[in-house]
Amino acid sequence: PTLRKLGLYRFLCEDSGIQVTSVATEEDQDDNGRTFMRKAESKCKVKKKSGGASVPITTVSVSFVLDIVMRSYDSIVGTKVGTNMQIDEGGQQKSEKVADLLSEFLSNYVIALAASSEDGSELSEFMTRILAVITTLKWRSLVLLF
Numbered sequence: 001p002t003l004r005k006l007g008l009y010r011f012l013c014e015d016s017g018i019q020v021t022s023v024a025t026e027e028d029q030d031d032n033g034r035t036f037m038r039k040a041e042s043k044c045k046v047k048k049k050s051g052g053a054s055v056p057i058t059t060v061s062v063s064f065v066l067d068i069v070m071r072s073y074d075s076i077v078g079t080k081v082g083t084n085m086q087i088d089e090g091g092q093q094k095s096e097k098v099a100d101l102l103s104e105f106l107s108n109y110v111i112a113l114a115a116s117s118e119d120g121s122e123l124s125e126f127m128t129r130i131l132a133v134i135t136t137l138k139w140r141s142l143v144l145l146f
Contacts, residue, residue, distance in 0.1 A: 001081040004072045005098060009085050011069065012101040019054035020105050057109055058116045062126045065109060066133050073102055074141040103144050 014020050076083060076098070083098045113123040130145055137145075 001076050001079050005076045005081055005083070005085070008069065008072045008076075009098055009101070012098065012105050014054060017054055018060055019057055021108065057112045058122070060109070062122065062129055066129050069102070070133070070137060070141055070145070073098065073144070074137050077138050077140045099144065106144060
């Protein structure tokens with residue numbers, strides 16, 4: 001469970017090369033150049049970024065999100081490992097909640113799926129798969145999905 005929590009945390013903090021946070025697009029800007037509906041910056045700050053650019057969140061498959069990410073979170077819920085990450089940053093102890101990061105990821109993922117295809121097939125697949133796994137997840141994990 002400890003390694004699953006660490007892997008999940010690193011994935012949600014963009015250490016895997018996936019752009020997890022939303023980026024304000026040109027559609028969000030009006031004529032004055034002001035940006036609307038911009039999400040706050042991610043809590044996760046990586047000191048050393050890799051040389052490569054991050055790929056969009058839509059490259060993550062629906063199967064990976066539901067079968068790996070959600071099941072990883074589900075396996076640490078209610079265990080002694082917990083869902084908080086204790087981080088030492090600049091000599092200061094800091095606590096970050098994996099649940100908050102996962103909730104933000106799921107929101108951004110659904111928005112990206114809805115915007116990525118005109119026919120909504122990817123979003124439809126995501127919702128269909130949620131109905132299939134709804135009976136296998138713990139209630140604390142299901143709350144994040146809805």
